[in-house]
Each structure stands twice: as C-alpha cells, then as structure tokens.
Amino acid sequence: MTIDDDRPDLPSAEEALARLMAGNGRFVRGEPTISHPPREVLANLARGQRPFATILGCSDSRVPPELLFDAAFGELFIIRVAGNVMSPSVAGSIQYAGTHLGTQLFMVLGHEGCGAVQAALAAKFEGKQERSRIQTLLQDILPGLDDIDPQLAPRLQMNCAVEANVRWTLRQMIESPEGRERMAEGQIQIVGAVCEITTGQVRLLA
Numbered sequence: 001m002t003i004d005d006d007r008p009d010l011p012s013a014e015e016a017l018a019r020l021m022a023g024n025g026r027f028v029r030g031e032p033t034i035s036h037p038p039r040e041v042l043a044n045l046a047r048g049q050r051p052f053a054t055i056l057g058c059s060d061s062r063v064p065p066e067l068l069f070d071a072a073f074g075e076l077f078i079i080r081v082a083g084n085v086m087s088p089s090v091a092g093s094i095q096y097a098g099t100h101l102g103t104q105l106f107m108v109l110g111h112e113g114c115g116a117v118q119a120a121l122a123a124k125f126e127g128k129q130e131r132s133r134i135q136t137l138l139q140d141i142l143p144g145l146d147d148i149d150p151q152l153a154p155r156l157q158m159n160c161a162v163e164a165n166v167r168w169t170l171r172q173m174i175e176s177p178e179g180r181e182r183m184a185e186g187q188i189q190i191v192g193a194v195c196e197i198t199t200g201q202v203r204l205l206a
C-alpha cells in the first residue's frame, strides 16, 4: 500500500474505532469537546489532512458525522450520499482514503428512518415510482433488500431494511478485489453501524 507521505501517528483500525465510539459517547451525553477551530489550526490543516477514519454516511441532515462523533476539522474523511450506497464514485473516494490518506478504519453509517431506504421499500413492495434519478439511486439499495419480509410491521421492516442496506454496502466493499486484498493484510477494518435518530447513539452492527 502506498501512502502519500510518512504518517507514523495514524492510529490502527482498533484505535480509530475506539476513538469514534468515545466521541459518540460524548455527543450522546451532551459533553462534546469540539468547538470552532482556532485560525492556527485551520492554517495548519491547510498543509495537509490526516483523518483517522473514513465514513460512508447518508446525506440526511440529521446525521452529521463530525457532530455525532465529536470530531474536529481534519479528523474524519466523510463520503455522504443518500442511502449510504456504493457507486463507482463512492468506491473511488474510498480508494483515495485508503491509498493516499492511509486510514485503516472504514465505517458504513446508516440511520433509523432513512428516506432513501424507505423509498426503496416502497418501490419494492408497492411498486412506487420516484423520478428518474432517484429511481437510479434506489437501484443501488434494492439488491440489499432481497430478504426483507413483506409481512413485517412497518417500523420493524424499516429497521431491518436500514441494517440490510448497511450490510449490502459493506459486502460490496469487502468483496471488491481491493477490499479482499486489504482485509487479508489484516490492517484495515470495515465496520457497519446504525445511528438512532432520536438520540444520536451509534450502534455497531455485529
């Protein structure tokens, strides 16, 4: 693996995950430590970034990763797209983070009440049609919903679908040639998580 320059202080995947979850704990308790960065911090960051984790999250305005993980400027490399779906451009961003920034931890972060997942369920079970480009986005979600029981109560069905969608994105990352190779090296971790929208609590998927 090639990283742009020497980054001896980059944390391992385990350390990065612990740091993320500790930050989420501070956020949930209402004890965040991050405030507006002083000008010298921004000036320092202008020289380069060294984020400790990469997060693929949803565009939903209620799940901003920096706030949820009490993280500062420069700490997280974040890709946000409705439904936290995989696509060629998303894969390129992830590859960039792994290759040039050297992050060891990759998190797919879904959330309760995800509108994109809800729309995919409506397309699947009710034949509902969205406008063309939204429909294209839903195609990235639908393969992950194959095992969702149409008889489930709506709320439970949504929760299952949100998790299934995170797992589908994870699977695409892990089963890519590069994902397999990097996982085999044993240094990176790819984890799935779901954010509880009413509290901001992030739960790791087993």
Ligand SMILES: [Zn+2]
Binding pocket: 058, 059, 060, 082, 083, 084, 111, 113, 114, 115, 116, 117
């Ligand atoms: Zn969403």
